[in-house]
Amino acid sequence: MTKNRLTILCVTLLSLFAVACGEANVDNDPGLGGQGGTGGVGGDPIDPIDLVAPFDNDSAANPSMDEFLSITGDRELVYSDLISAEDGDREDFVQFELPNASNPNQNIRVAIDCVVEGDTEVFARVEILNVGNNDTTAATGGPIDCNDGFSNITIRNDRVQAVRIYVQGVPETQTLIEYTLTVDPFLF
16 A cells, blocks of 8 residues: 555544544534524534635646556555635645556546535535646546536546546635545456
8 A cells, every 4th residue: 555545544534533523512503583692503613714724736747646556556546635615725626547558449437525614505526637658638528526426537547637626616605625535447
């Protein structure tokens, strides 16, 4: 297991633990009038600053993860992070590469699972580009949107795959999206 995958796994498990446990000493009294007093049903309002994804300085030229996937090594890419809009980090970049085979096209499965806080009409979208030989083309298939399950995508396996995860839509309020991207290239 690579250091990046171990770090991502730890962050994901920590996030799941935090969500599952919640706050142990929360008073769920809805307040006067039965609708929450200050902050809506059962709690204080979410501070918009808490809905801002920190900038992680990744880019298409400097992705936050670069994986070589193979049948005998890392078989799957799983990546979790945060994006937000209007303020904060609006997009993330990762890349992966597959073994070069005699057939340059390969079918893969891609999914993105999301939790949205803020404007729930906004979501994350995944774009995959085949990059190499002074040429960039879009992978075939999709769109790949939050919580739609796996999408079948055709990529060029003789190229590096640049993946962009970004906010889709214009939020009416500050919005944070916590996502997990899964790329499964070996469909048998």
